Amino acid sequence: xxxxxxxxxxxGGSRMTDLTxxxxxxxxxxxxxxxxxxxxNLLERAGFEEVIVITRKEIQKMLxxxxxxKLDFVYISDNVDMGTADSLxxxxxxxxxxxxxxxxxxxxxxxxxxxxxxFRTHDATLSMLMKKAPxxxxxxxxxxxxxxxxxxxxxxxxxxxxxRLLFMANEADLDEELVIKRSILQKHPRMHIRTGLMDAHxxxxxxxxxxFLVENRTITxxxxxxxxxxxxxxxxxxxxxxxxxxxxxxxxxxxxxxxxDIYSFIKEDNSLLKPAPDNSCWNDHxxxxxxxxxxxxxxCYVHIMKEGLCCRVNTLALYIEAxxxxxxxxxxxxxxxxxVHGTAQITDRGMVGSDSIIGSxxxxxxxxxxKHSIIGSACTIKDKVKITNCIIMNSVTIEEGCCLQGSVICxxxxxxxxxxxxxxxxxxxxxxxxxxxxxxKPLLE
Amino acid sequence: MAxxxxxxxxxxxxxxxxAAPGRGVSHVAPVPGAGPGAAPSxxxxxxxxxxxxxEKLQLRKEKKQQKKKKRNEKxxxxxxxxxxxxxxxxxxxxxxxxxxxxxxxxxxxxxEKPPGGKSKAELRAERRAKQEAERAQKQAKKAELGQGAAxxxxxxxxxxxxxxxxxxxxxxxxxxxxxxRKLAKKLERQQVPLRQDYGTKVNLFSHLHQYSRKKPLTQQxxxxxxxxxPAVVRLGLQYSQGIINGSNARCIALLxxxxxxxxxxxxxxxxxxSRDLVAKLKPHISFLNQCRPLSVSMGNAIKFLKxxxxxxxxxxxxxxxxxxLQGTIDNYLREKIVLAAEAISKSAFEKIxxxxxxxxxxxxxxxxxxxxxxxxxxxxxxxxxxVDSRPRLEGRETLRRLxxxxxxxxxxxxxxxxxxxxxxxxxxxxxxxxxxxxxxMSRVGTSQIALVSKAYNVPVLVCCxxxxxxxxxxxDSFVSxxxxxxxxxxxxxxxxxxxxxxAENKSLRLLNLVYDVTPxxxxxxxxxxxGMIPCTSVPVVLRVKNVDQQ
Numbered sequence: 001x002x003x004x005x006x007x008x009x010x011x012g013g014s015r016m017t018d019l020t021x022x023x024x025x026x027x028x029x030x031x032x033x034x035x036x037x038x039x040x041n042l043l044e045r046a047g048f049e050e051v052i053v054i055t056r057k058e059i060q061k062m063l064x065x066x067x068x069x070k071l072d073f074v075y076i077s078d079n080v081d082m083g084t085a086d087s088l089x090x091x092x093x094x095x096x097x098x099x100x101x102x103x104x105x106x107x108x109x110x111x112x113x114x115x116x117x118x119f120r121t122h123d124a125t126l127s128m129l130m131k132k133a134p135x136x137x138x139x140x141x142x143x144x145x146x147x148x149x150x151x152x153x154x155x156x157x158x159x160x161x162x163x164r165l166l167f168m169a170n171e172a173d174l175d176e177e178l179v180i181k182r183s184i185l186q187k188h189p190r191m192h193i194r195t196g197l198m199d200a201h202x203x204x205x206x207x208x209x210x211x212f213l214v215e216n217r218t219i220t221x222x223x224x225x226x227x228x229x230x231x232x233x234x235x236x237x238x239x240x241x242x243x244x245x246x247x248x249x250x251x252x253x254x255x256x257x258x259x260x261d262i263y264s265f266i267k268e269d270n271s272l273l274k275p276a277p278d279n280s281c282w283n284d285h286x287x288x289x290x291x292x293x294x295x296x297x298x299x300c301y302v303h304i305m306k307e308g309l310c311c312r313v314n315t316l317a318l319y320i321e322a323x324x325x326x327x328x329x330x331x332x333x334x335x336x337x338x339x340v341h342g343t344a345q346i347t348d349r350g351m352v353g354s355d356s357i358i359g360s361x362x363x364x365x366x367x368x369x370x371k372h373s374i375i376g377s378a379c380t381i382k383d384k385v386k387i388t389n390c391i392i393m394n395s396v397t398i399e400e401g402c403c404l405q406g407s408v409i410c411x412x413x414x415x416x417x418x419x420x421x422x423x424x425x426x427x428x429x430x431x432x433x434x435x436x437x438x439x440x441k442p443l444l445e
Numbered sequence: 446m447a448x449x450x451x452x453x454x455x456x457x458x459x460x461x462x463x464a465a466p467g468r469g470v471s472h473v474a475p476v477p478g479a480g481p482g483a484a485p486s487x488x489x490x491x492x493x494x495x496x497x498x499x500e501k502l503q504l505r506k507e508k509k510q511q512k513k514k515k516r517n518e519k520x521x522x523x524x525x526x527x528x529x530x531x532x533x534x535x536x537x538x539x540x541x542x543x544x545x546x547x548x549x550x551x552x553x554x555x556x557e558k559p560p561g562g563k564s565k566a567e568l569r570a571e572r573r574a575k576q577e578a579e580r581a582q583k584q585a586k587k588a589e590l591g592q593g594a595a596x597x598x599x600x601x602x603x604x605x606x607x608x609x610x611x612x613x614x615x616x617x618x619x620x621x622x623x624x625x626r627k628l629a630k631k632l633e634r635q636q637v638p639l640r641q642d643y644g645t646k647v648n649l650f651s652h653l654h655q656y657s658r659k660k661p662l663t664q665q666x667x668x669x670x671x672x673x674x675p676a677v678v679r680l681g682l683q684y685s686q687g688i689i690n691g692s693n694a695r696c697i698a699l700l701x702x703x704x705x706x707x708x709x710x711x712x713x714x715x716x717x718x719s720r721d722l723v724a725k726l727k728p729h730i731s732f733l734n735q736c737r738p739l740s741v742s743m744g745n746a747i748k749f750l751k752x753x754x755x756x757x758x759x760x761x762x763x764x765x766x767x768x769x770l771q772g773t774i775d776n777y778l779r780e781k782i783v784l785a786a787e788a789i790s791k792s793a794f795e796k797i798x799x800x801x802x803x804x805x806x807x808x809x810x811x812x813x814x815x816x817x818x819x820x821x822x823x824x825x826x827x828x829x830x831x832v833d834s835r836p837r838l839e840g841r842e843t844l845r846r847l848x849x850x851x852x853x854x855x856x857x858x859x860x861x862x863x864x865x866x867x868x869x870x871x872x873x874x875x876x877x878x879x880x881x882x883x884x885x886m887s888r889v890g891t892s893q894i895a896l897v898s899k900a901y902n903v904p905v906l907v908c909c910x911x912x913x914x915x916x917x918x919x920x921d922s923f924v925s926x927x928x929x930x931x932x933x934x935x936x937x938x939x940x941x942x943x944x945x946x947x948a949e950n951k952s953l954r955l956l957n958l959v960y961d962v963t964p965x966x967x968x969x970x971x972x973x974x975x976g977m978i979p980c981t982s983v984p985v986v987l988r989v990k991n992v993d994q995q
Contacts, residue, residue, distance in 0.1 A: 002675035003668060047667020100668075113663045120663075120675075121682040280694035281808035281842040282687060289849050 001097050005048050007039050008084050009055040009104035010076045015315045022428040024059050026104045029393055031326035032359045032376055037065055038107040044069050046112040054087045083220035085213055092214050103201035107322050108310040109329055118301040119204040126205055126230050126300040131310040133198035157191045165300040166191050168231045183235045187294050200310050208265040233262055234298045323374050323391050327355040616738055617925050620651045635728035636672045638665035640735045644931050647954045655928040661685055662736055676702045677729045681736035692877045693810050696742040700774050707770050718766050719757045738927050741878035741915045781912040785974035786814055789908050793972045794819035801827040801870045807888045808839035809875020811908045817850045828853040830865050834890045836933040859890050866901040876909040882918045883965030883980035889958045895967040904969045911973050914987055922961040931955035
């Protein structure tokens with residue numbers, strides 16, 4: 001078999017506690033489907049037949065997905081805090097081939113073959129997906145206009161072709177200067193450094209990387225530790241550790257370090273053109289006397305998406321943005337289910353916008369206009385309500401005359417008559433009294 | 446389709462001279478002594494172990510024709526034609542094969558016994574009379590039926606006509622919808638995706654495929670590939686992206702992947718390894734062919750491998766059979782490629798004298814090896830002029846390797862060859878394949894260099910291993926070639942892409958040829974692992990090879 005797919009759904013959603021306190025992140029509804037459905041759908045469309053899903057026990061009970069793939073759930077108990085690399089180590093016995101790791105909060109319509117082809121063609125150690133990150137447009141509801149601190153930027157260095165990943169550093173790890181090793185510049189004199197890229201957390205990893213993780217227990221997170229380590233390792237030669245081995249006094253400690261070096265896990269026949277290195281006339285670089293790829297054994301590649309949808313539902317703002325983009329994605333996927341569910345009872349079809357999603361068994365009264373919104377199932381929306389740009393989850397009741405704009409309303413909330421809500425986040429099971437006006441106020445349970 | 450060429454190619458020269466290939470005919474050389482009159486309607490049949498598969502097929506066809514004719518002519522009460530009764534009288538018409546024993550007469554069709562006691566001349570006269578009679582009948586019958594289509598060669602009897610039908614390989618019939626439909630059906634059956642052609646082609650080459658590198662075949666396949674082995678998918682991608690190129694590199698990579706395929710193969714129950722493995726290899730070969738058309742070296746290697754697999758004795762267990770196959774593949778690699786390269790390099794660098802100026806073109810692994818060996822193993826001083834051409838610019842890689850070895854090099858583009866040739870003492874070229882009429886098929890631009898060298902009286906030497914010898918005959922570069930991605934011709938200069946919008950211009954077509962054919966009179970010597978031979982001896986080598994293999 002060529003690949004095994006692993007979806008990491010055990011994360012807590014620590015950056016959007018407002019929402020995830022009541023609903024676990026993999027089950028957050030986006031476009032009326034649980035968040036976990038999107039990466040699984042991506043894998044199903046690509047042709048995978050089996051997926052390993054790492055999650056917590058209660059999530060699996062609440063999950064009801066209609067997918068033809070065989071899902072293999074692996075449970076992690078609540079009280080153990082596992083990073084993504086720890087989870088991979090946990091299932092290492094199931095992993096027999098190269099692995100494709102996905103995060104559960106990835107919503108994308110990328111052509112997966114583009115990422116995987118880089119992995120296959122160059123026999124790469126790592127192949128990942130990135131997208132040019134758009135600037136955030138609006139202030140997220142619940143954040144009262146205070147500017148969120150700029151998230152730590154990532155500096156990504158790619159070579160001239162834009163495919164080979166040369167350098168990766170996060171602003172948090174750097175003091176004031178960006179330090180680039182001379183060996184990188186000697187081998188790749190032209191490097192493009194970009195900051196506006198968002199990592200999609202989709203990685204193709206070789207099997208020996210998983211073996212390396214098993215031995216190396218200090219690495220806990222894939223994104224923040226393993227990937228930069230691999231990118232750095234491309235340009236550090238294994239011979240530098242050989243000298244440590246010869247030095248008997250320092251002996252044992254260095255020996256241990258050497259055995260944890262990833263080069264010791266790479267099987268002998270990893271060089272790209274091993275059977276025919278002298279014969280093929282391809283070279284990835286020009287201008288110096290070195291062999292193809294400088295005979296480097298670790299190679300990292302990245303596919304940078306220019307257009308198309310790729311978002312990670314990490315924070316509240318991104319959640320809302322994802323909900324806005326999802327109707328188009330669902331239309332393009334050509335699913336059988338229409339955006340407006342068959343069992344929904346809508347009196348005025350004309351008042352419902354074309355890209356709004358209405359769930360099953362929802363009742364919508366007369367003269368209710370719904371634009372660019374997503375309404376869950378079993379909701380009751382009475383007459384003369386205006387809903388614009390909102391995300392309404394399941395079983396919500398909205399009485400007459402309300403006006404909602406740009407808000408997120410969680411499960412089972414009740415909004416009494418005449419409420420005017422703008423840019424708010426209303427938690428689960430909340431009940432709003434009549435005729436109140438709420439503006440940009442977060443409300444939690 | 447590589448397999449298809451062999452019987453067709455073998456037949457060609459014989460067809461041209463109008464003789465039926467009896468057992469005694471050498472397959473490749475034209476048949477001497479077989480004038481237009483000598484068109485025996487009966488095959489010369491030989492009993493013996495040397496009857497090859499093609500011969501058997503031929504025989505079977507002819508027998509069928511005989512039977513049909515007999516049935517038709519029963520009404521006209523003509524004597525049924527005698528089959529190859531006296532083989533001896535027929536022998537002088539055909540070139541006697543030195544190895545075949547004198548034919549013992551065999552009459553399988555109608556079981557007629559040759560009349561005993563007749564002399565050779567009488568038998569000959571009898572047969573001639575019969576032939577005339579049946580030719581007359583045939584013409585009468587045709588006139589009756591009112592068929593306007595007169596046979597092109599009225600002397601050719603129906604037994605020979607069907608076997609003239611030649612099947613063209615699919616890859617030169619892209620503009621024939623019937624052939625493409627057949628291909629699509631075949632690929633669907635094997636579950637291999639069909640790659641779409643890209644861009645408008647130049648009219649003269651519209652019978653060839655033209656693919657785009659940006660639309661790989663994996664777009665249409667499921668990601669963990671199940672039908673095609675992952676190693677083969679990777680190889681196909683490496684071929685189509687140009688990471689493995691060069692005829693030796695492609696063949697070596699192919700054989701290594703086949704070794705892995707055989708390792709991972711397990712015979713299903715109730716099947717024989719020898720037949721099932723060949724069937725399992727076919728989709729993979731189709732897939733690789735869709736990624737990039739197979740090279741001649743790859744085609745020969747595949748033919749060899751299929752033959753080895755089908756010749757496996759049934760008594761072997763699966764493990765032993767697999768090991769034996771891996772052993773034969775290793776042998777083939779070692780003998781035909783590695784050792785051949787050593788031998789060629791050795792004989793070639795004897796041709797390099799002190800203070801020579803050698804011109805090389807593009808990047809050929811053999812030529813590079815020869816020059817590096819000459820530099821290290823002898824103490825002759827020579828310098829090299831590397832000629833390069835767009836869009837591949839492979840000469841840069843040659844330059845890097847030679848300079849790394851310490852050889853003094855000059856680098857020019859192909860438009861400068863008439864300026865540098867006056868100082869060149871010999872030209873050393875590599876080849877993709879050597880065709881049966883002695884033509885050299887090599888990277889596009891090679892024939893140009895050979896032509897200009899001839900004009901300047903500079904000797905042209907071609908280095909080629911024998912496993913790249915092909916039974917195809919080509920006199921021009923149009924019939925069978927490869928069209929590369931036309932977008933490779935787009936040049937980025939100062940932020941502008943010249944020719945970037947070529948697709949929008951209806952009257953602009955881009956042509957990116959990969960190979961061209963150099964006629965044999967422009968080449969002075971071919972250096973092979975069998976020695977240094979002139980171009981015209983290639984058919985002899987092929988014939989010897991065929992005899993060896995049979």
